[in-house]
Amino acid sequence: MITATALTKRYGAKTAVDDVTFTVHPGRVTGFLGPNGAGKSTTMRMIVGLDRPSAGTVTVGGHPYAEHRAPLRAVGALLDAKAVHTGRTAENHLLAMAATHGIGRRRVHEVIELTGLESVARKRVGGFSLGMGQRLGIAAAMLGDPETLILDEPVNGLDPEGVLWVRRLVRHLAAEGRTVFLSSHLMSEMAQTADHLIVLGRGRVIADAPVDEIVAAGTATRVCVRSPHASRLAELLAAPDIAIIRSEAGLLEVRGVEASAIGDLAAANGLAIHELTPLSASLEEAYLALTDGAVEYRTEAVR
Numbered sequence: 001m002i003t004a005t006a007l008t009k010r011y012g013a014k015t016a017v018d019d020v021t022f023t024v025h026p027g028r029v030t031g032f033l034g035p036n037g038a039g040k041s042t043t044m045r046m047i048v049g050l051d052r053p054s055a056g057t058v059t060v061g062g063h064p065y066a067e068h069r070a071p072l073r074a075v076g077a078l079l080d081a082k083a084v085h086t087g088r089t090a091e092n093h094l095l096a097m098a099a100t101h102g103i104g105r106r107r108v109h110e111v112i113e114l115t116g117l118e119s120v121a122r123k124r125v126g127g128f129s130l131g132m133g134q135r136l137g138i139a140a141a142m143l144g145d146p147e148t149l150i151l152d153e154p155v156n157g158l159d160p161e162g163v164l165w166v167r168r169l170v171r172h173l174a175a176e177g178r179t180v181f182l183s184s185h186l187m188s189e190m191a192q193t194a195d196h197l198i199v200l201g202r203g204r205v206i207a208d209a210p211v212d213e214i215v216a217a218g219t220a221t222r223v224c225v226r227s228p229h230a231s232r233l234a235e236l237l238a239a240p241d242i243a244i245i246r247s248e249a250g251l252l253e254v255r256g257v258e259a260s261a262i263g264d265l266a267a268a269n270g271l272a273i274h275e276l277t278p279l280s281a282s283l284e285e286a287y288l289a290l291t292d293g294a295v296e297y298r299t300e301a302v303r
Contacts, residue, residue, distance in 0.1 A: 001026055001179055002047060002148065006056035009042050016042045018203035019056070024181045026147070029174045031194030031211070032183040035291050038200040040183050041079070044152055047181075048077050060148050060179075072101045072144030078151045081137035086126030090117055090136050093125060097143055111139040116165070130157030138166070149173060151182040155189060167193045187284035191215075201291050215286045223259045225252040226275035233271055237262065253279070 002024035009017040017039040024030045034040050045051040047058050049065040058064070060075050068074040084093055094108045112121050115135040120128065125136065134157050141149060149170070155163045170193060174180045184190050190197070190211075197214050199207035207214055227233055230250045237244060243255040254262060259278045266273045 001062070002058070002060050002150075002181060003062075004043070004047070004056070004058040007043065007046060007053055007058050008055040009039070009046060009051060010054040016203055017046070017053075017200075020200070020203070020205055021056075022198050022205055022208055024179055024198075025196075026179040027174060027177050028195040029170050029180045029182065029193055031190045031197045032181060032200075033190065033197055033287060034200035037202075038291075039203040040200055041152060043200070044077075044079055044150055044181075044183070047150060048075060048079070050079070070101050070144065072097065072103070072146065074144070074146055075148045075150065076141035076144060076146040077149075078134075078137040078141045078154055080152075081130075081133040081156075084125045084133070084136065087124060089122045089124055090128075090139075091121040093136065094139060094143060097140055101144060103143060107143065107145070111142045114142065114169075115139040116162075131159060131162055134158055135162070138169075146178075148179040149181070151180075153184055154182055155184060155186065163189060187282070187287055191283040199287070199290060207290055211283065214290070215281050215283055217286070221256060221258055222279040222281070223254045223257070223262055224275060224277040224279055225254055225262060225273065226250055227252075227266065227271060227273050229266075229271040232269070233262075233266060236265055236269060250274075 004020055004022050007017055007020040008015070020039070020043060032040055042051060046053050047060060047065065065071060065075060088096070091108065091112065094111065095105065098104070098108050112118060115138050117132070117135055117139060120132060125133070128136065134154060138151070138154060141151065151170070155166050158166065167189065170180050170182060194211055196210050197207060198205060225233065228250055230246070230252050234244050234246070234252060237254060237257065241256050245253040247253065259276050263273060263276050
């Protein structure tokens with residue numbers, strides 16, 4: 001379990017993390033989201049003792065990271081896959097880490113096999129692709145068979161097979177009762193992987209809830225309507241809180257009103273409906289709505 005209480009980090013006049021409190025529970029995958037500059041990486045660095053909080057506390061398994069006598073066995077972390085001596089082979093990198101905790105060669109070979117690095121284990125890390133570097137970083141995080149796993153952008157650079165492998169791995173580890181905490185900018189992947197989400201915006205927690213609750217709360221109702229009377233139906237539906245998008249003749253996407261209400265309105269006015277389909281909301285839509293006022297680095301729309 002990871003517990004942050006009133007966690008704050010300031011760099012001079014800049015407050016990167018502002019009074020953040022959350023708990024990451026074992027037995028589920030907890031996603032960590034937020035726009036660039038929201039404070040995610042700084043928070044993860046404070047969890048593993050790389051940055052000292054300006055105020056507040058954070059513990060892993062009930063203790064600050066620095067107080068664990070064998071931290072690799074308590075916490076496995078991938079924060080920067082490039083933080084490797086490029087002249088070493090993957091195997092030697094892992095052996096060197098293992099030696100610091102009395103971890104045997106057998107476990108090194110197990111994580112090499114687990115992460116699919118057998119064919120490159122004796123090659124220098126400096127020649128690795130981004131994806132292979134990520135796999136090595138995950139292998140290092142798994143080396144001590146830890147109860148808590150912290151992964152910052154673990155699928156960065158991986159091919160589709162690798163992305164699927166990471167998804168299955170973290171869900172398997174959570175099912176074993178471990179604490180899994182990971183960040184990603186890929187909303188579609190997070191929607192398939194995470195059970196619970198913590199969202200930061202401008203250094204503060206703006207959401208801490210199950211994925212389904214965040215999606216339901218952050219997206220408007222959308223309905224696909226196909227009718228030969230689409231134009232008349234659009235006129236009847238027009239209201240300040242209802243958005244209507246026309247993608248082709250006879251087809252409407254209506255936001256802000258339930259399908260049943262649209263059907264009742266059409267029936268009351270004698271308008272034929274050929275399709276009335278509620279559209280599934282997406283995590284990406286919910287996330288963008290949730291963080292709209294918390295984006296520090298905003299780009300202009302393409303014209």
